Every structure is written in structure tokens, then in C-alpha cells.
Amino acid sequence: MNRQRLRLGERAIESAIFAGGVAAIVIVGLIMFFLFREGLPLFGNTSAAGFFFGKKWQPSSEPPQFGLLPNLWGSFLVTLGAAVIAVPLGVGTAVYIRYIAPRRLAGFLKGFVELMGAVPSVAVGFVGAVALSPLIKDFLHLDTGKSAIVGSVLLAFLAIPTITTIAEDAMSMVPKEYFQGSVALGATYWQTIYRVLIPAARPGIVAAIMLGLGRAIGETMVVIMVTGNAGLLPDHGVWHAFTHSVRTITGTIGAEALEVAQGEPHYQALFMLGVVLLLITVAFNSLAVTALGRTRRTART
Amino acid sequence: MKKIWILGLAASLLTSMVACTGSSEAPSGSDKPSGGTSGAAEKSSLTVKGSDTMVQLAQVWAEEFKKVHPEIDVQVTGGGSTTGIAALLNKSTDIASASRALKAEEANKAKEAGIEPKEHTVAQDALSIVVNPTNPIKELTLAQLKDIYTGKVKNWKDLGGADMAIVANGRESSSGTYGFFLEHVLNKEPFATEVLTSPATNQIVENVAQDKGGVGYVGLGYVNDKVRAVPIKKDAASPAVHGDAKTVLDGSYSLARPLFVYTAGEATGAAKTFIDWILGADGQAVVEKLGFVPVKK
Numbered sequence: 320m321n322r323q324r325l326r327l328g329e330r331a332i333e334s335a336i337f338a339g340g341v342a343a344i345v346i347v348g349l350i351m352f353f354l355f356r357e358g359l360p361l362f363g364n365t366s367a368a369g370f371f372f373g374k375k376w377q378p379s380s381e382p383p384q385f386g387l388l389p390n391l392w393g394s395f396l397v398t399l400g401a402a403v404i405a406v407p408l409g410v411g412t413a414v415y416i417r418y419i420a421p422r423r424l425a426g427f428l429k430g431f432v433e434l435m436g437a438v439p440s441v442a443v444g445f446v447g448a449v450a451l452s453p454l455i456k457d458f459l460h461l462d463t464g465k466s467a468i469v470g471s472v473l474l475a476f477l478a479i480p481t482i483t484t485i486a487e488d489a490m491s492m493v494p495k496e497y498f499q500g501s502v503a504l505g506a507t508y509w510q511t512i513y514r515v516l517i518p519a520a521r522p523g524i525v526a527a528i529m530l531g532l533g534r535a536i537g538e539t540m541v542v543i544m545v546t547g548n549a550g551l552l553p554d555h556g557v558w559h560a561f562t563h564s565v566r567t568i569t570g571t572i573g574a575e576a577l578e579v580a581q582g583e584p585h586y587q588a589l590f591m592l593g594v595v596l597l598l599i600t601v602a603f604n605s606l607a608v609t610a611l612g613r614t615r616r617t618a619r620t
Numbered sequence: 621m622k623k624i625w626i627l628g629l630a631a632s633l634l635t636s637m638v639a640c641t642g643s644s645e646a647p648s649g650s651d652k653p654s655g656g657t658s659g660a661a662e663k664s665s666l667t668v669k670g671s672d673t674m675v676q677l678a679q680v681w682a683e684e685f686k687k688v689h690p691e692i693d694v695q696v697t698g699g700g701s702t703t704g705i706a707a708l709l710n711k712s713t714d715i716a717s718a719s720r721a722l723k724a725e726e727a728n729k730a731k732e733a734g735i736e737p738k739e740h741t742v743a744q745d746a747l748s749i750v751v752n753p754t755n756p757i758k759e760l761t762l763a764q765l766k767d768i769y770t771g772k773v774k775n776w777k778d779l780g781g782a783d784m785a786i787v788a789n790g791r792e793s794s795s796g797t798y799g800f801f802l803e804h805v806l807n808k809e810p811f812a813t814e815v816l817t818s819p820a821t822n823q824i825v826e827n828v829a830q831d832k833g834g835v836g837y838v839g840l841g842y843v844n845d846k847v848r849a850v851p852i853k854k855d856a857a858s859p860a861v862h863g864d865a866k867t868v869l870d871g872s873y874s875l876a877r878p879l880f881v882y883t884a885g886e887a888t889g890a891a892k893t894f895i896d897w898i899l900g901a902d903g904q905a906v907v908e909k910l911g912f913v914p915v916k917k
Contacts, residue, residue, distance in 0.1 A: 379793035379802065380810040389813070448823075453830050462785040463831045465816055547816035547827075564816050574819045578699050578794030580706040580729075 354597060358590030361385070365584060370591060376550040376566060378575070378585040385588035387595060389550030393467070393565035394536055394599075396553075397546065400471025400561060401478055401535045406528055408475070409482030413527075416483070417490040418512050429487070436480030444544035447473045452545055459562060465547030467565040473545060474535040482531035489523020489611075490516065522613035529607035533600050539569040546570060568596045664890045665693040670704020670717035671796050672821055673839040674879055677743065678717055680906050685897055692890045698820075701796025708882055709733050714891050716882040719745065719796030719839070720803075735884045742898050744913040746840040746863030747800060747875040750825065750847040752832050757781040759860035761853040762874060765805050768835060771812025776833060789824045789836035790815045797821070800877055801837050840864070841911035868913045879912070 361370065365385060373386025416425045452464030493516050501511040547564030572589050579586040668678050675698035682694035704716035705726050722737060730737050749765060751757060757776060767773040768788055777783040790811060791798040802808060818824045821842050828834035829846035840863060843849045851860035854874045867873035887895050897903050904914040
């Protein structure tokens, strides 16, 4: 009788956990469903070409213009800049923590990087808007500090903890024998890191980068606060674009979503932006998941 | 058997979610006293939503009003005039604040919803053009202002100022100030894509204070010593006028504008008490204290 009760309890817990898993899938499915349901009617009001190839985002002009391109470009540019900064720094930090730093320092650094990841993005954005943006403006002699480059630096700050933590994990999965074998063959310590250990962990490092950049592209508050939100396209080259304002997908949604009336074209256009953003982050995450799967396999063999 | 049980759980989860989304469309927690029986002891709450230009003003109104009428709790949120009016029409706010008048399409929507929005002018404002304090520009005509924001002019030297790039700052499209500027300065021509858009007025002030070539449009109440307000000329021949209480009241400032609150139909109960108080001496004293212009003197 007692045994039966135990089994009943076990079964209840099992089912509850299963229901939790199902709920997660159902919720994600519902979010996708709602994004499409609210967004797609846009193409009944304006042409699909006007959205996907539109060069201006001006919801209040007459007629309103809901161009994806300036938003997409802004998100791409800011994320690209973040990648240029965060990938070498994040992966480099992981290598240092894993292979080079003395054990105590490594532990301290690891905790510190994790703490860095815990800083709320509004706080990062605020510091960026008040302190970093005038600094960069004066340093590069820009007209305004509200620019893509400031956004990139701050997004890099937010992406580094993700990249470092996951890359370091991937490196820790590389079997010890790789190291021993390489050193036994006469390779120096640095050669071993560079030629053997990092390549062995590469899929995991790729996953780390993808997840870090996925975090960067989805970040909203920081870009609203520091990028100026002007929907420019790169008419004067990439450096010019970096040093001027951009408008990102997340920034547009974040700044306007709460302020539109339900069901009007502007509202639908914001949902379509959400669909585009979702597709981008899904792509980033699937790349990361495939890459991670590959490390696990190489690590096991 | 087991599967059915789980399905049931998932279904109940779903229904509860649907219930949540459904209830968000219901009016927000405002228990207005029904009919005219608003006894002084009866607790009631009011929501004011809308204009960002007016959000500080409305908050101070709410605080001061509470001292006189502790039984009425006034809650203030911003979001922009467009948001406020939309909220009034779908009955999620009692009072909408707006820094522009109702648009024709909003009036139509109101008609469809069976609401007759009542407009109350509660304060006046001089829309001020602010620049960095180091910028030597003396005055701007409305036409020059239009050229700046449509992107025709990109350097201050073309306006008789110093040789530096213009960094134009504006608001999000949901802002009433944006709407007012679009209509009265740009004559509905589109803003240049280079114009930076800020989600709040004080960010415009902050940007202009940081950037030597910055310029922005803000309500009179937001002008502080970090920025300088430029006198405005209606056209090249007319005198340059500084926007302040005097020039708004005598009608000589070209960018003067009324600030409104809207109620759905005639104001009744707590809303009427609140609006009457705003239009009285105490409410108008708050208007002056925050740097705006009273309705009448």
C-alpha cells in the first residue's frame, strides 16, 4: 500500500514535469502563431515589396512607409560591430581562463565574467548614454555620440559573458589525452593550445559565438538608448554608417509597440518586424545547437 | 489514461492563458462612482494616460489634488498623445492627455465606438527649439526650421551660424509634439531619415546638451540651463520672438499650442472633480510652476 502511494506520487511528479515541457513548446508555438496572425494582414494593407524592400520607416507620413531595410541594416551593423569586438575578447578570455591563468586567478575571472553577464541591460544602456557616448564622440570627433559604434561596444559587453562562459565549457570538454599527446609529441604549450585544443573545441566555440550574438541582436533597451534611432542606410560607406545613428529592429519594436492602436497597419508592421527578428534568432540558435551537438560527439570519441 | 490526464492539464493551462489575454482588454482597474452619487467618503480612482510632454505636469497635478481630495486616487502614465487617445477610445483610461487636438480619423473611430470625446484645454505651451549653449545661432525662421528637419540644410553655416554639422533630434511618431511639429512646421512633409528619434522628451534635452551641433523641439517646461531656447521668427520679415508665458498669451509666438485632456463624453464624477480642480487656481499654479503657461490670466 505504501509502495503504491510512492509510485503514485512519482507518477504525478513525472507527469507534471512532462506537462512543463509540453507547456514550453505550446507557449513558443503560440507566440509564433500570434506573431504571424497579427503581422501577416499587413500585406493586405500595403504591398509585401513595400515592407521587405522599403528604404524608409516613417509610420506617420502620408502614406505611411514601413520599410524593413533600415531596421534590418541597423540590427546587422550593430551586431557586426559587436562581433568584431566580442569574438576575439570573449574567446581570448576563455582561452586565458582555461589554459593560461593560474588556478586562483582563473576562478576569480570566471566569477567576474559571470557577474558581467548579470548587469541589467538598462544599466548598461544608461552608462552608455551618459558616459561612453560622449567619450567616443570626442575621441572620434563625431557630430553626435548617438551612433552605431557606441551600440556595438555596449552589445559586445553584453555578449562577452555568454561567449566566454560557453566557449570555456566547450574547451573543458576536450579530452585530457589531446593535451598529453600533443605535448608528448614535442609541441610547445602554445602550439598545443593553438593547433590542437582550440580546433578540438571549435564547434563549441562557434556555438558560443552564435549564442552571444543572438543575445546581441535581440537586445533592445541598450540600442534604444544609445543608437539615436534614425533609420539610415549605408549611402556613404560602412565607416560612415558606424559613426552615425542607426535604427534596429528591436529598437523600433521596443519604442513603438506600446504606442500603436491595435489592428492598424503600423501595429501589423511591428509584428512583421517581430517575425523577421524571430527568424533571425531562430537561425542563430539552430546554428549554435548544431555546433554544440558536434562538440559533444567529438568529445565522446 | 495517463495521456488524457496530461492533455487535460495542458488544456486548462491554455484556457487560463486565453483568459489572461482576454481580460487585458477590459477597462483597467477604475471603479468610477456610478451615477451622481459621489459621496466625499467614497473611494475612487482615476487613470490619466497620454502625452509625454504633459506627464510630469499630470503627476504633480495628481499629487497636489490628492492633498485636497484624498478619496480620489489619480494614476498617471505617459506613452504619447496617440496612445492616450487610443486608450480613451478602447476604454482603458478615464482621461487622455494630449499635446495635440484629436485627428479626424480618431474622431471617426470614436463615433464608431459610440464615444463623444470632450476636449478640455488645461494649459498652454510654447514649443521651444533648443540648441547647445555654445551654438551662436541667434534666431530661426519657421522656414529654416523646416529645412533643418526635412534635411535640406545640414550645416549651421547655411543658416548664418558656425560651420558645424546639424544634428536634428525629434520624438517618436506616437508623440503629440511630433504630430504638432509635423503639421505646423513641416506642413506634413516627411521628416528626414537623419533625424534622431528619442522615446522621451528629456532625452532630446540630454542629446542637445551633449552635441555642439544639436537641435531639438521640446515643451517649454523642459527647457533648462543645459540647453538654450532659440527665438523664432514667423517669416524673414517678422520679429524674432522668444517663447514664454507672455508671448504665448498675447499670441505673438508662432509655436504656441494648447495642451488638452479628453474625457469620453462630458466629464462626470471623479473625473469632473479633477478637471474642475485643474482649471481652478491651484491646478493652474502647478502649470506655472512646471514652466508651462496657464490657460488664462
